[in-house]
Amino acid sequence: MQQFDVVIIGGGPIGIACGLEAKKQGISYIIIEKGPIVNSLFNYPMNMQFFSSSEKLEIDEIPFISKEAKPKRAEALEYYRRIVTSNQLNIHLFEKVLDTEKQGETFLVKTDKDEYQAKNVIVATGFYDLPNTMDIPGEDLPKVSHYYNDPHFYASQKLVVVGASNSAIDAALECWRKGAEVTLVIRGPEVGPRVKYWVRPDIINRIEEGSIKAYYNSTVKEIRPHEIVINSPEGVILLENDFVLALTGYKPNFAFLEKLGIELSNDPKRLPKYDPATMETNVDGLFLAGVICGGMETHKWFIENSRIHAPIIMNAIKHKMQSVAEKS
Numbered sequence: 001m002q003q004f005d006v007v008i009i010g011g012g013p014i015g016i017a018c019g020l021e022a023k024k025q026g027i028s029y030i031i032i033e034k035g036p037i038v039n040s041l042f043n044y045p046m047n048m049q050f051f052s053s054s055e056k057l058e059i060d061e062i063p064f065i066s067k068e069a070k071p072k073r074a075e076a077l078e079y080y081r082r083i084v085t086s087n088q089l090n091i092h093l094f095e096k097v098l099d100t101e102k103q104g105e106t107f108l109v110k111t112d113k114d115e116y117q118a119k120n121v122i123v124a125t126g127f128y129d130l131p132n133t134m135d136i137p138g139e140d141l142p143k144v145s146h147y148y149n150d151p152h153f154y155a156s157q158k159l160v161v162v163g164a165s166n167s168a169i170d171a172a173l174e175c176w177r178k179g180a181e182v183t184l185v186i187r188g189p190e191v192g193p194r195v196k197y198w199v200r201p202d203i204i205n206r207i208e209e210g211s212i213k214a215y216y217n218s219t220v221k222e223i224r225p226h227e228i229v230i231n232s233p234e235g236v237i238l239l240e241n242d243f244v245l246a247l248t249g250y251k252p253n254f255a256f257l258e259k260l261g262i263e264l265s266n267d268p269k270r271l272p273k274y275d276p277a278t279m280e281t282n283v284d285g286l287f288l289a290g291v292i293c294g295g296m297e298t299h300k301w302f303i304e305n306s307r308i309h310a311p312i313i314m315n316a317i318k319h320k321m322q323s324v325a326e327k328s
Contacts, residue, residue: 003117004028006317007109009097010124012038013080013303014290017059017310018122019089024060025314027321031091032111038080040128041073046150047174048073051166051196056304059083100260102283120317123260124289124309127252127298134162134246138223144244151178157242160185160228162220164192168247169203175245176212183239184214185230194299220244252292260286270295278316279309285320287313 008018011033022029036042050057054064054071062083066075084091092113099110100121109116131146133139148167151174161172164186176182184207191203206212215232222229228241254270261283263273272295274281274288281288289309294300 001115001117002030004030005118005321006120006122007032007107007116007118008122008124009100009109010122010126010290011084011091011093012040012124012126012290013057013059014306014309015122015124016080016083016089016091017307018124018289018313019091020060020083020087021310021314022317023087023089025318027314027317029090030116031089032095032097032109032116033091033093034096036093037084037091038077040126041076041080043128043147043149044073045148045167045170045174046073048170049196050076052302052304059303059307059310102261102285105285107285120285120287120320121260122287122289122313123257123292125253125256126291127250130251130253131246132249132251134220134248136220136222139246141223141225141244143225143242144223144246146246146248146250148245148247151175151180154178154180154243156180158240159183159243159245160220160239160241161245161247163245163247163249164188164190164195165247165249166192166195166199168192168245169195169199171245171247172212173199173203173206176206182212184212185218185220186214186216187219189216220246249298251296251298254295257292262286262288264295269297271297277312279313280316287316289313 005028008015008031011031015031019029019031049072050070053069054066058064064079096112098112101108107118107121148171154175155178157180159175159180160183161168162185172182172184207214215230218230218232221231223244228239230237257272262281265271279287290306291301
């Protein structure tokens with residue numbers, strides 16, 4: 001069984017930052033990622049452009065050069081991939097963590113390929129794997145997806161996009177421009193206020209001119225093979241429909257956190273308990289890094305404000321190791 005000072009679960013930007021910092025401080029580590037390098041970014045829409053500028057996405061002060069001030073998905077993949085390969089980070093890809101349990105002073109991390117032992121574990125898994133479902137009839141039909149990739153797929157189709165966040169609005173605009181007949185279903189009274197400032201006027205103009213139909217203060221009641229049923233202020237509306245993009249947001253894997261013994265707040269935010277000074281949870285030796293720290297408040301943590309977690313955690317681990325060495 002391989003042994004390390006720390007196992008890092010998640011090979012996204014913050015997991016990579018943790019690996020870089022561990023290597024810098026002489027802490028033995030392994031990063032375990034269930035998919036490719038920066039799996040979540042890889043699964044972002046093909047044409048996605050970040051809200052943040054490139055310098056705010058940098059980790060370990062490694063320059064991120066992009067064609068525009070706000071980089072696109074392909075540029076981010078290139079940037080983080082080059083960091084992993086050029087620094088020869090110890091990362092295992094396409095390996096899924098099945099179980100993590102505390103055994104005395106150490107953790108046993110079991111994956112679908114191997115087992116690892118470590119005195120410390122960092123959970124940097126993000127929140128992109130579990131969509132917020134609508135829990136309505138027909139949501140499991142093949143025509144429904146909680147993820148969006150390429151607008152070409154929806155050309156000449158009747159498409160309903162559910163949501164009012166950046167992902168929903170980007171999808172609505174891109175698919176309309178590729179020839180889809182797009183209808184937006186928005187739970188609130190307006191387009192989301194956090195939509196990218198250069199995109200928000202575009203979608204509002206398309207709605208006002210009638211190019212994209214929008215139902216505000218509305219929800220989807222039922223999805224059928226060839227139509228969709230909407231609850232709106234005007235009553236129940238039935239629309240012919242080919243595809244539904246339910247871009248209603250995502251959530252962390254709370255079951256995994258609870259299985260690890262991490263305490264969560266007993267309210268809708270489900271905030272995990274950790275010490276901001278060290279990022280250590282209520283479980284000794286178990287740390288959180290990145291957006292997973294925000295629970296259901298997935299808009300609070302981004303790459304730009306959570307990249308500091310890496311040095312905070314590694315400094316805490318280094319201090320613990322030195323304390324143990326001094327006592328022995």
